[in-house]
Every structure is written in C-alpha cells, then in structure tokens.
Amino acid sequence: MLLPLVVGHKEGLDVMERADPLFLLIGLPTIPVMLILGKMIRWEDYVLRLWRKYSNKLQILNSIFPGIGCPVPRIPAEANPLADHVSATRILCGALVFPTIATIVGKLMFSSVNSNLQRTILGGIAFVAIKGAFKVYFKQQQYLRQAHRKILNYPEQEEA
16 A cells, blocks of 8 residues: 555554545555556656757756757757657556655655655655656757767778
8 A cells, every 4th residue: 555655654544544435445546547647648758848949048048058059950850759668567666666765755855844745745746856857958968969960971991
C-alpha cells in the first residue's frame, strides 16, 4: 500500500479505517494506474518546444543559458517521439518507486512542513520539476550540438 508510505504508518491506517470501503475498493487501485499514466506524459517535450520557440524573446534565458537565443546554422531532424521506446518495466518501476522518492525528497527539502502528506506532495512536485529541468537542459544541449555539427568531406587516402 502506498498510503502508509506517504503519510506514515499510523496516519495511513487511521485514514484507511475511517474511509468508505467503496472508496478504498475503487480509489486505491487507481493510484498505481495514475502514477503509470502520469509517467507516460512527456511534458518535457512541450516545455522544450516552447523554449525553442520563445527563447529569443526572453532575454533572461540568454543570460542564464548562453547560446540559446542565437540562431542555429541548421535545424537538426526532430526525433520522432513514438520512435523513442521506453521499456514498460522502466515505466512501471519508475512510477511505483515515485512515492518513495517523493517522500525522501520531501523529508530532505521540506522538513519544516508538519503534515506528512503535504511534505510528500511538495517533494514529488520538486522531484519532477528538478528532474524535468535537467532533462530539458540536456535535450537542448544535444539539439545545439547537433545544430552546430559540421559534416566535412572525408579525404580518401591513396593506397601505396
């Protein structure tokens, strides 16, 4: 069960004892399903597309990340998001371990928050935001590296 992990053992059992049995029957199995579906949303690609479209208009991005607003010599081919295969086990394991990571990040970053549930939610949001920022930055650097790549003719050597 994810609820005792997120809010603590005693609080989780107390919440589950007070809850309606129909809610537990329907609500608890939807938690892993929603975590898996949430893991499959590729929101970083949308942020990256907006970044590339409007980065030349936002001067603050140019000061933080140099080389972003400048025009690229050529536009590299976009990778098809459907071709990027992520294994089902990686999605499943990542989604199911997410509450544990959210709890740990919440305890490390938001120790002043008293409620375990609020701390875990804040930790999950912080983890997703930080990880997403790293992924967006990495993909943008790959894009710039490919855009500035120059393909040169390979000189053929004469055989002796």
